[in-house]
Amino acid sequence: MEKNTSLYLLFVLVSLINQILLCISCIQHERIALLKFKAGLEDPHHLLSSWTGDDCCKWRGIECNNQSGHVSTMDLRHKHLYGSLGNDRQLSGGINPSLLDLRRLNRLDLSSNNFEGIQIPNFFGSFTELSYLNLSNAGFAGRIPPQLGNLTRLRYLDLNSLSDTHDRLFVDRLQWISHLSSLKYLDMSGVNLGDASDWSHAVSTLPVLSVLLFSSCQLQWLPSCPPPINVTSSLTTVDLSNNQINSTFPLWLTNSSSLVSLDLSINHLHGPIPEAIGNMTYLEVLQLRANAFVGPLPRNIGNLCNLRNLDLSFNNISEDTTIFSDIFSRCIGNTIEILNLRRNILSGELTNWFVMLKRITVLDLSKNSLGGPIPTSIGNMSSLRGLYLSYNGLKGTLPVSIGQLSELHDFDISYNSLGGVVTEAHFANLSKLEDLGMRLNSVVFNVSTDWNPSFQLRIISLQNCHLGQQFPSWLRTQRYIIGLDIANTRIVDLLPDWFWELTPIISNLDLSRNQITGTIPPILKFYSCSIINLSSNMFHGPLPSLPSDVEYADLSNNSFSGELHSIVGEPLYSLAQILLSDNLINGTIPPSLCKLQLLQVIDLSNNFLSGDLPTCWADLRNLLVINLANNSLTGEIPSNMGSHCLIRVLHLGNNKLSGEIPSSLRSCKFLVTLDLGGNKLTGKVPTWIAESLKFLGILRLRHNLLYGDIPEELSFLRLLKILDLADNSLSGAIPHVFGNFTAMHNEAPESILDWFKSQILTRVDNFSAIGYIESLSIITKGVQLQYTKNLQFVRSMDLSMNQLSGEIPAELGNLHGLKSLNLSRNHLTGHIPASIGGLYALESLDLSVNILEGEIPQSLSAMSFLSHLNLSHNYLSGRIPSGYQLQTLNDPSIYIGNNDLCGPPLLQQCSNNDTFHDQRPSCDAAEDDCDSDETQWLYIGSAVGYVLGLWAVCVSLLFSEALRNAYFDLIDCMLQLHGLHRLPH
Structure with missing residues (x-):
């Protein structure tokens, strides 16, 4: 008995020793395989520094089976290994086939590394014990090997490549995935499945699939019929968002008895949302935003008793809000927490229906057609954290009950027609408020000067509200402001000194279009400010030094003085726009301008700058807009100004520049505006302007010393809408082909140019380069007018004050969209062509001070928009035409200097012979026959x-x-x- 007991204890002891030995050391050939794998990696930050010693089971990211000792898990995902270290600390390099020796590997995770575009190794399909494979966002690219279909025990497969910067993974056929019969989780988001037409059939063969994530896969269709295997019985999550699916809502999905989350957003789904959607009773999240769904909101959506998040934004849902009472009176009103119906076609008023949303935390109804007032019952929505009602037609006053929403964080009612007075009571209990948006309403703030709000705001957007003449003192209590927009709020006050000590973290500051006075500190302490707009105020004194990371700076239309060196003396590496026009800035343009590598827009117009232009334009490779007009700059235009040229707008007008127009500008192939007028430029008008600048819409070369013929090639500029060559020494005839300017043929804006300008130049409320608003001075109707917002509609040709000769081309009558034509002060001869009546849209016509003869064509009277006409100082004769528009132009000075004209509005009466419009020489009255x-x-x-x-x-x-x-x-x-x-x- 004692012997048996001793043997048993010995056996137990040996077993324990074996277990201990197995636990403290890994299998030798697997250790060697891991070291070979490590040797093939690039690990500059020594992230695998723990891979030393004999026991690989203790290495970081490696786990072994406690019984067999085989490596079972290799988890080298970035976050697991390196915690919160930066993404630059990643593994890269190659993957050694030595890993094949890890035959008992159960989990493999290489996610969030950077393997720099190599393919997923085919031999990964040999890890037949794998149940978990995660290669997401690891820098793999190319074709996914179909050998992965051999991993029949796989339950989790993640190949997500949405965050990869390399070429994405792709699949041409997905049939291999049907072999993964144990798969429960499948994420191939970002993988190109555009050629995998069998994707839906392959997925439908996975009987236990629970999670399907196919976002951004370039899918183009969904099957309209149910799949052959009822995969819907196991699915809980489906994400097919951000694809190109063009179909109606897939009705077979409404048969799902288990679906909890469905995301079909950002596709081309169309037609109505079916009433059968009410059958998806387990649904908690329904995302259908950014599609083309139409029609009313289905009533049965109110039966989704578990729905928490409903997003139907950016569709064409048309619904009168009176129907909402029926929908939200059902069980959905007790569960819905996030309701997003932004940018649809909702109409009606905000009545008490939304009080039924008992658990609502986020309500977004912005960009619809809602009207009426905000009801006082809104104060009963005690759980509301975000309320977005902007871009509607709401009227009336803001109810005081808003102040009862104690959980409210975000409140945006911008772009409505609300008015009335806002007092401290409106903010009584809003202690958690962080974002306040009320811009472009007519709300009047009436708060005491010692008001100390209970909230701490991050975003304050009150543009166009009435804050009173005094600068709002309550802003002094806000210590965490990131964005402050109080533009055009009728402030007439000295900016207090405490404002510049307000908060150092402000990133967006807009005080424009007020009457704020004072000086700006030499150095702004807003260390993270990217947008500064102080324009159209009454600031004075020297220019401040801008924060180093500013992206947009608009200090225009003030009275700043001094030299430019102070503002661009420090490296402003992130500066994209600097607008300093209409000040009192003098001095030269400093060389430090060349350091602004990210500069996209520079506007220093209407100042007192002198000296030569810098020669560093080749270094500013991101530059899109240059406006240095109305200064005193001298010298020649640098020959390298067109180097690496992306410039869209070039304004150098009204300076003292000399020399010829440099041929290097021909490299600026995207140029839309070329304004070199008001200088001392010499030479001929270059023909390369027409040959190279195909997008040119504005060409202004007036008031220079240009000579020679006007090149016919200018007619190749199909998008040219404004041509101004006035006040030069140009000679020869007006080219007949000038009747071919395509953009002047029609009054409607030319689609290509106006799309281009709207994207690049004139988009409002955008502070990047496309936020620059183009402006141009044009002489029309006898006066100089400044065009800004309406510039895109101007069609003008001005060839006046030259030495042009010959006749007016009849082909000019083809320019049906032309609004202003000035050919005055030349040596033009012959008759005014009858085709001039073809200028249907013409508002201003000046042919004065020429040598024109003959009668005024009757077709002039058909110009129904003509409001300015000058035919003076020519040799015109005969009766002045009457009728239509000409009858309204009754100023005799229009015709002065034409001694043979007669009829109203002149005092000289016409004889009977003057009514006969004959172009032969008239008979002498003394000849009887x-x-x-x-x-x-x-x-x-x-x-x-x-x-x-x-x-x-x-x-x-x-x-x-x-x-x-x-x-x-x-x-x-x-x-x-x-x-x-x-x-x-």
């Missing part, structure tokens, strides 16, 4: 015309085209013998 000769030829012409006209009908019906042409040649010959001309046929 003049009238008889005219009468004789009138009778002869009538008789001959009748006979030949009848014969012409016969010829046209019975004879060949050659005979018809010969006939008309004969008519021409006969009429020319008598000084007459046949009308064109």
Whole structure:
């Protein structure tokens, strides 16, 4: 008995020793395999420094089976290994096939590393024991190996590549996935499945699949019929968002008895949302935003008694809010927490229906067509954290009950028509409020000067509200402001000194369009400020030094003085826009401007800058807009200004620049505006402007010393809308092909140019480069006008004050969209062409001070928009046409200097002979036979015309085209013998 007991104890002891030995050391050949794998990696930060010693089971990221000692887990995901260290500390390099020796590997995680675009190794399909494989966002690219279909024990597969910066993974066929019969979790988001037409069939064969994540996979369709295997019985989560799916709502999904979360957002789904959606009773999250769903909100959606998050934003859902009472009176009203119906076609008023949303925390109804007041019952929504009602037509006053929403964090009612007075009572219990948006309403703030609000705001947007003339003192209590917009709030006050000590973390500051006075500190302490807009105030004193990471700075339309060195003397590496126009800045443009590598827009116009232009333009490779107009800059335009050129707008007008227009500008192929007017530039108008600058819409070269002929090639500029070559020494004739300017043919904006300008130049409320608003001074209707918002609609041609000769081309009558034409002060001869009446949209016409003769064409009277006309100081004769628009232009000065004109509005009366519009030389009154000769030829012409006209009908019906042409040649010959001309046929 004692012997048996001793043997048993010995056996137990040996077993324990074996277990201990197995626990303290890994299998040798697996250790060697791991070391070979490590050797093939690039690990500059020594993240695998723990991989030393004999026991690989103790290495970081490695786990072994406690019984067999085999490596069971290799978890090298970035966050697991390195915690919160930066993403630059990642593994990269190659993956050694030595890992094949880890035959008992159960879990493999290489996610969030950077394998720099290598393919997923085929041999991964040999880890037949794997139940977990995570290769998400690890930098893999190329075709996913179908050998992964051999991993029949796999329950979790994550190949998400949404965050990868390399070429994405792709699959041309997904049939191999059907072998993964144990798979419960599948994430292939970001993988290109556009060519995998079998994806839905392959997925439908996975009988226990619970989570399907196929976001951003370039899918183009969903099956309209149920899949062959009822995969919907196991699915709990489906994400097919951000694809290109173009179909109606897949009805078979409504049969799901287990689906908890469905995301079909950002696709091309269309048609109505079916009433059958009410059958998805387990649904908690339904995301259908950014599609093309139409029609009313389905009533049965109110039966989703577990729904917490409903997002139908950015669709075309049309619904009157009176129906909402029926929908939210059902069980959905007791569960819904997030309701997003932003940017649909909802109409009606905000009535008491939303009080039924008992657990609502976020309500977004912005960008709809809602009207009426905000009801006082809104104060009963005690759980509300976010309320977004912007971009509607809400009217009335803000109810005081808003102050009862003690959980409210975000409140945005911007872009409505609300008015009335806001007092401290409106904010009584809003101690958690962080974002306040009330811009573009007519709300009047009436709070005491010693008000100390209970909240601490991060975002304050009150543009266009009435804050009173005094600068709001309550802002002094806000210590965590990130964005402050109080533009155009009627402040007329000295900016208090405490404002610049307010908060150092402010990133967006807009005080523009007030009457705020004072000086700015030499150094702003807003160390993280990226947007500063102090424009259109009354600030004075020297320019401040901007924060080093500022991106947008607009200090224009103030009275800042001093030199520019102070503002760009320090490295402003992130500066994208600097707008300093309309101040009193003097000095030269400093060389430090060249350090602004990210600069996209520079506007220093309307100042007192002098000296030469910098020569560092080639270094500013992101520059899109240069506006240095209305200064005193001298010297030549640098020859390297077009190097690496992305410039869209170039304003150098009204300076003292000399030399020729540099040919390097031909590299600026995206140029939309070229304004070099008001300088001392010489040479000819370059032909390369038309050959290279295909997007050019504005060409302003007026008031220079240019000479020579106007190049016909300018007519190649199909998008040109404003051509101003006035006040030069140009000679020769006006090119006949100028009637071919495509953008001047129609009054409607030319689609290509206006799309381009709207994207690049004139988008409002955007402080990046596309936020620059173009402006141009144009002489029209006899005065100089500044065009800004309406510039895109201007069509103008000004060739005045040159030495042009010849006749006015009849082809100009093709420019039906032209609004202003000025050919005055030249040496133009001949008649005003009758085709001038084709300028249907013309508002201003100036042909004065030329050598034009003959009668004023009657077609001028058909110009229904003409409001300015100047034909003075020519040699025009005959009766002034009457009728239509010309009757409203009754100023005699329009026609002064034409001694042979008669009729209203002139005092000179017309004789009876003046009513006959004949282009032959007039008869002398002393010749008695003049009238008889005219009468004789009138009778002869009538008789001959009748006979030949009848014969012409016969010829046209019975004879060949050659005979018809010969006939008309004969008519021409006969009429020319008598000084007459046949009308064109």
